[in-house]
Amino acid sequence: MEALTWTGSLGTILNPILMVLLALLAIAIIAQMILGFFAPAQTLQSNPDGTIAATSGPLGLAETAVKYTFLGVLAIVVAYLVIPQVMPYGSAGIVGEMTKRFLPVWISLIALYTISIVYKRKLGLYGKLFDSTVGMIGFGLVMFWVFTALFVGIFDMIATHDYLTQVSGLKNKGPGVPVPEGTEGLIPHYLLGGDNLARDIFSRVVQGSVFVIAIAPLATIFAFMVGITLGLPAGFYGGTLDTVLSFIANLILAFPVILLFYLLVTPEIVLTGIPSYMAAFLFIFPLIFFGVLLNSRYYTQPAKRTAILVPVLGVLGWLYLSIINQKGTVIDFLPAWMDLFDISILVVFVSVVFVNAPTVFRIVRGLTLDLRTRDYVAAAQTRGEGAWYIMLWEILPNARGPLIVDFCLRIGYTTILLGTLGFFGLGLSSESPDWGSTINEGRKLLLIFAHPALPPAAALLSLVLGLNLLADGLREESLKD
Amino acid sequence: MQDDTQPILEIDKLSISFFTRLREIPAVMDFSATVMPGEALGLVGESGCGKSTVALGVMQDLGVNGRIVGGSIKFKGRDLCEMTPEELRDIRGSEIAMIYQEPMASLNPAMRIGKQLMEVPMIHEGVSEKEAYDRALEVVTDVKLPDPKRMLDSYPHQLSGGQQQRIVIAMALMSKPSLLILDEPTTALDVTVEAAVVELVKDLGKKYGTSMLFISHNLGLVLETCDRICVMYSGEAVERGSIEDVFDEMQHPYTQALFRSIPLPGADKNARPLIAIPGNFPLPHERPQGCNFGPRCDYFEAGRCDAGFIPMEPVPGNDRHQSRCLKFKEIDWNTPIDVGAQTEKPEPGQVVLKMDNLKKYYEVAANALFGGGDKKVVKANETLSFEARESETLAIVGESGCGKSTFAKVLMGLETATEGEILLDNKSIGNTAIESRDTKTVADIQMVFQNPFDTLNPSMTVGRQIMRALEIFGIGANDNERRERMLNLLDLVKLPRAFADRMPRQLSGGQKQRVGIARAFAGDARIVVADEPVSALDVSVQAAVTDLLMEIQREHKTTLLFISHDLSIVRYLSDRVMVMYLGHVVELGSTDQVFAPPYHPYTEALLSAVPIADTSVEKKHIVLEGDIPSAMNPPTGCPFQTRCNWKSKVGGGLCEKEVPPVRMLADGHQIKCHLSDADLADMEPVIQIAAE
Secondary structure, three states, X not given: OOOOOOOHHHHHHHHHHHHHHHHHHHHHHHHHHHHHHHOOOOOOOXXXXXXXXXXXXXXXXXXXXXXXXXXXXXXXXXXXXXXXXHXXXXXXXXXXXXXXXXXXXXXXXXXXXXXXXXXXXXXXXXXXXXXXXXXXXXXXXXXXXXXXXXXXXXXXXXOXXXXXXXXXXXXOOOOOEEOOOXXXXXXXXXXXXXOOOOOEHHHHHHHHHHHHHHHHHHHHHHHHHHHHHHHHXXXXXXXXXXXXXXXXXXHHHHOOHHXXXXXXXXXXXXXXXXXXXXXXXXXXXXXXXXXXXXXXXXXXXXXXXXXXXXXXXXXXXXXXXXXXXXXXXXXXXXXXXXXXXXXXXXXXXXXXXXXXXXXXXXXXXXXXXXXOOOHHHHHHHHOOOOHHHHHHHHHHHHHHHHHXXXXXXXXXXXXXXXXXXXXXOOOOOOOOOOHHHHHHHHHOOOOOOOOOOHHHHHHHHHHHHHHHHHHHHHHHHHXXX | OOXXXXXXXXXXXXXXXXXXXXXXXXXXXXXXXXXXXXXXXXXXXXXXXXXXXXXXXHHOOOOOOEEEEEEEEXXXXXXXXXXXXXXXXXXEOOOEEEEOOOHHHHOOOOOOHHHHHHHHHHHHOOOOHHHHHHHHHHHHHHOOOOOHHHHHHOOHHHOOHHXXXXXXXXXXXXXXXXXXXXXOOOOOOOHHHHHHHHHHHHHHHHHHXXXXXXXXOOHHHHHHHOOEEEEEEOOEEEEEEEHHHHHHOOOOXXXXXXXXXXXXXXXEOOOEOOXXXXXXXXXXXXXXXXXXXXXXXOOOOOOOOOOOOOOOEEOOOOOOOEEOOOOOOOOOOOOOOOOOOOOOOOOOOOEEEEEEXXXXXXXEEOOOOOOOOOEEEEEEEEEEEXXXXXXXXXXXXXXXXXXXXXHHHHHHOOOOOOEEEEEEOOEEOOOXXXXXXXXXXXXXXXXXXXXXXXXXXXXXXXXXXXXXXXXXXXXXXXXXXXXXXXXHHHHHXXXXXXXXXXXXXXXXXXXXXXXXXXXXXXXXXXEXXXXXOOOOOOHHHHHHHHHHHHXXXXXXXXXXXXXXXXHHHHHHHOOEEEEEEOOEEEXXXXXXXXXXXXXXXXXXXXXHHOOOOOOOEEEOOOOOOOOOOOOOOOOOOOOOOXXXXXXXXXXXXXXXXXXXXXXEEEOOEEEEOOOOHHHHHHOOOOEEEOOO
């Protein structure tokens, strides 16, 4: 088997065109910038037929040039993604093979976007997202990784080789290297080469997405539960409660995060049971949150309240006990048949929730301070509503805008945090495929072999960038109407 | 030298649109107006009619979405639309100045007043700092601010709202502009302060010879300040002319309907109720064909009024008086008002609510963080005593800081009284916080709030919110019964049942306020505290909401505590009036007693301050000096002594030493003043309707 080149036979046609277009685009952008300095300022005036006058002259020409060359570049990129789907194996190079591997992801993305754009006026804030280019790009990047994680994690698609199998002779080999005859795998090449233990980097990167996509949103949700459940009363009641809670939040925020992580995962500390107790404390908040939420809403109808509350709390309680109950730790009292799962990375989970919760707390507290002065809060008070009803049903839903934006940003932050944890090897096994660990592995020989560290770094970057762009788009769109 | 025959501002067939992602929204259509030198033009209309957009168009400040799509705006003969940004910058602030509604938002909080004022001539005329300072000092003296030197040295937050607005006016006048645009300049101010600011604007306009474009929703205010008026409706000017022509010989059905919906002296809730304009203000993209006012107009003629574009037509015989109505020559404008359903005045029943020497003090620690230091006492309510009867309307009148909101909070149970008692059916509730009141008591006393945009939870459907109140008050056995009752409540406030599933943002201000009323009556409330329920609404909607409240009151025999600062509406609907100032009840009596001499000096000033949109009304002119003192630091003796015009009549400095005792003047008419009976008897009525 021959090694794959980057773009194969497709590249011989497309590469030169792409190069020319990129060069033109660069020239056009520079020309537009320079001309922009000298161009006369425009006054707002539209033509009688309702159109608005376009810029003319050299500046207008540069603007048009930028627009069309950019579209041209975009078309070539799309060609790189689409044409390989109909080409035989290997002829489209590494890029071609990768786009083929991601085919289910492309199909899902196209389906999702088509449906969303068609029904965007009926979908509220989510639909409005599709009016903002930035938001659409961000959402696309995020959903790319979400779908990748889904197909890898659930259907075992996309990945080409087992992410732990080492194949002798492929150690630190570059992208497109052929695997020896008889090696198990869907294709006879390592698309992005092998790492220093001769494992397939492509498979490890897509496998790593499962870890991030599963943990980051979940941990952020837990952090939000904690932050909301404490932030609402702090902002609503104020006074001593607020002072005490804010002080504790400041204390946690003032402590160096990395040091905290190191402390939490030190075996001696784990033995004392501190992480387990912290888990027991932090993970009870969703229980409190939903309990209070439903009780305050339905307490006037006891029968209905009980009918809803008992199953919800039952399921949540069971999940809660299963999460905190870990074999071999201080909290190990459930009989094995009741313990649904053991999370091996409980420590990672606890740390991430612990450092995120205070920031959420402060945001929620600030929003509550503002919203509690509204007339509808006073109206609820004058009809004798309880404090928790007011907090959870009158104030919280109206604080959702900023909270949703922060949620997206915070998932990005959590992703980076998980990467950091992996990079330092905290709380994760050494062969874990998560991006942080992989980057750390690759870092060691970075000057000689750059290819093992770059793909996970690019993956991490694109996901976080996507989340940030998504948050930007949401913020922008939620302000418009 | 300026040519006096050439207009300062000439707006010709101006059309302005805003472009959203859904559609183009025409905000102003075919709007023409001329302002001559030294003339003041009033621009009147309800919110959303495009009057502020016209002002922004003149300033060429329409934002990213706004575009002038037709017509021209000529300022001293030059078209503003064709100017470059540099030329516009040159004109803004020096030739055209604008005064906005919120004084605090117009001043830079991080800059001393003097600096901000001096900037204007320094930028536009390049004068030296010394000269700019002198001019700032002169202008600040002109706007009648005490101690101008100290004013120039202070920051905006150190001044009161009225003082801030005076500074904004001073800033606008710094460069002696030829055109001053005032966009609702007094809406954020208290009535007595508003009267003083309006007086000032009028005087300065004369002194500097400035032309003014005065934007307001208040017809009375325009009557007092302007020479000419332009009435706008739904993006179009519908009628324009001189004040006398438009007020006395109106030639457009909308203007007529507008005047019939405001409570002028002489209106009475039983004998001559207000006539609300039927229907709703059309949304900009749902405007009807032909006449925009057509669907709400009494004189509407299908096939003619909805046929096509209707131009402005001059009214023969009057000076520059025009009307946008096809039928104005046919309508008999002198037909007497069709008096609506007259109702019997309900007899007040037994006493339901009784206040006995109610006091509410707040303790404010001087050092908030550690709680140490001296404690200051804010006396929000001082010895409040009164009774309220069944199916009676008691108006509580006063300006901000007078303690009316605190009183409402104590009554509702959100705060407990410091001293004294509130008796509901002879049961004391003054010291019971709302958590410990029983459901019946809570449901009996309910409140209607001021701000319609804030009174409903924006993320819950209208029906859900009313049903929640029903749930809390324990009404209805199950959701179906409650839903039925909720729909009945919507019927009660005359809203379509389909509104139950709407979100509050889909409702207009008046509709939201109706939902607020429905919610208050969910538990068959017997006492309803209405905290300025209509002050944030447009005049035509005000009338409808007020009448609705009156109608429900008649049916349910509700006791209505109507908190307001608007004396015209108080006079129209209340049976008894209580005037409050700095926590004290200064006057209490039946409506006729309070609105006729003898007055308390504060009531007299308040009455004089309210603008009345009727040219036949003659008002005594009383302008109060200064601002309302802070409740943190009230004056010694009589609370009103710092601003009282009658103080000199009381000898021996009694006003500064002692709080006046409560005196009974007539049956049920009490007053808190040191003035002798002879002085009180000397008082003349403030408002007189000229003989017709």
